[in-house]
Amino acid sequence: MKAPAEVVSTLSHVPGVAAAMVVGSADGLIVEASPMKGAAGGAPDTRKHTAALAAYLYSKVSRASHAARLGTPSFMRLEAERGNICVVGSSDVVLVTIVTAEANLGRVRLDMMKAVREKG
Amino acid sequence: MTEPTVVEPWVAAPLKRLAEDARLISGVLLHPSGRAVGQFGFSKAADVMSICALTSAINASSRELGRQLYGKPFYEMHHAGGDRQVFMARCMAGEQEFLFVGVFDRESSLGMVEIYFSEFQKSLEKLRPHTEPTQPLPAGDFEGELNRSLDSLFGPIR
Numbered sequence: 170m171k172a173p174a175e176v177v178s179t180l181s182h183v184p185g186v187a188a189a190m191v192v193g194s195a196d197g198l199i200v201e202a203s204p205m206k207g208a209a210g211g212a213p214d215t216r217k218h219t220a221a222l223a224a225y226l227y228s229k230v231s232r233a234s235h236a237a238r239l240g241t242p243s244f245m246r247l248e249a250e251r252g253n254i255c256v257v258g259s260s261d262v263v264l265v266t267i268v269t270a271e272a273n274l275g276r277v278r279l280d281m282m283k284a285v286r287e288k289g
Numbered sequence: 290m291t292e293p294t295v296v297e298p299w300v301a302a303p304l305k306r307l308a309e310d311a312r313l314i315s316g317v318l319l320h321p322s323g324r325a326v327g328q329f330g331f332s333k334a335a336d337v338m339s340i341c342a343l344t345s346a347i348n349a350s351s352r353e354l355g356r357q358l359y360g361k362p363f364y365e366m367h368h369a370g371g372d373r374q375v376f377m378a379r380c381m382a383g384e385q386e387f388l389f390v391g392v393f394d395r396e397s398s399l400g401m402v403e404i405y406f407s408e409f410q411k412s413l414e415k416l417r418p419h420t421e422p423t424q425p426l427p428a429g430d431f432e433g434e435l436n437r438s439l440d441s442l443f444g445p446i447r
Contacts, residue, residue: 196369197400221400228398 170259173201176284180264181206183280185272187252190220190265194228197221200262207269216267219254223247223265227256244278259285295327296441303412304329307391311405314373316391317341321348321379325438326387334443341438344377344390367399376402380410382417 170176173191180189181203190202199220208214227245234242245256253268255277264281268274293304300318304327308316315330317337323345331337347366355363365378376399377390389409393402 193400195395195398197398198403217400218404221398221404225398225401 170262170285171287173262176264177201177203180266180280180284183266183272183277185269186266186277187269188216188219188267190216192220192224192263192265194224194258194261194263197224205267219267220265223254223256224263227258227263231258244282246274246278255281257281257285293327293329294442296324296438297326299416299418300327300413303409303416306412307405307409310408311391311393311402312397313391313393313402316389317344318387318389319344319438321345321386321388325442328442330392334439337442338436338439340390344388347377348379348388369399374399376406378406380406380413382413383419385417387413 171179177189177191180186183189187207188203188205191200192198193200197220199217202216202220205214205216226247227242230242230245234240241258243257247254247256252270253272253274255266255268255274257264264284266277266281268277293301293308295301295304304316304318307313308329313330316328317325317331317340318327319325319341323341325337325341328337331340351366352362352364355361366375367377368375373392373394375390375392377388380387380389389406391402391406
């Protein structure tokens with residue numbers, strides 16, 4: 170994977186991506202994050218919460234996937250009322266994006282998968 | 290998870306929620322003097338007594354270390370062991386200061402503990418009794434104060 174700052178910068182420019190983050194998979198702490206697009210001024214910053222919970226959820230999904238003998242999950246998407254959270258694992262980190270409901274999810278998925286494959 | 294045992298009843302609900310949400314194995318809430326306020330995950334008073342004494346000493350040392358290094362005290366500490374991790378931080382409820390120490394493993398993460406700890410702090414602030422804080426006991430009474438709080442948590446030692 171390329172440098173976290175580069176990955177975050179690339180993903181945050183994908184249409185529909187409200188925020189992109191590189192998060193430690195073991196500790197759930199943000200390594201690098203883009204600003205939250207469309208957040209109202211003075212609104213609380215929820216990226217830290219999202220990062221920790223998404224990393225935690227991904228670790229549980231990985232366990233379920235291994236338990237079902239399906240191997241490591243390549244892509245995880247959580248669909249909610251007003252958008253999606255997408256997660257892709259890459260050894261010690263996970264890429265997390267907060268995506269609007271109108272986004273082209275195929276493009277987001279492709280760019281996230283590409284980001285973890287590309288060598289720095 | 291075992292229910293928290295507490296000296297001050299208003300901390301029971303926030304402590305229970307923190308333990309459940311952050312998936313902590315054990316934890317102790319105490320006054321900076323070393324007096325226990327509540328705990329979960331421990332069955333022996335001796336264990337809580339050691340943890341309170343050590344946490345109080347570590348807190349004093351890390352604050353001083355922070356002052357020496359950066360001119361500001363350290364208020365939060367994390368130690369990642371091979372299997373289990375320790376999170377230690379201070380929290381305020383009005384003018385009253387508390388210390389919290391919690392243990393977790395791979396079922397949780399530092400990020401999770403941090404976010405739920407910040408919610409725990411908000412709960413303490415919201416639920417705190419609006420009375421004058423009790424006068425601190427003389428500094429020399431550390432052992433007596435610790436024993437009194439342990440008696441409240443586990444009952445008097447016979």
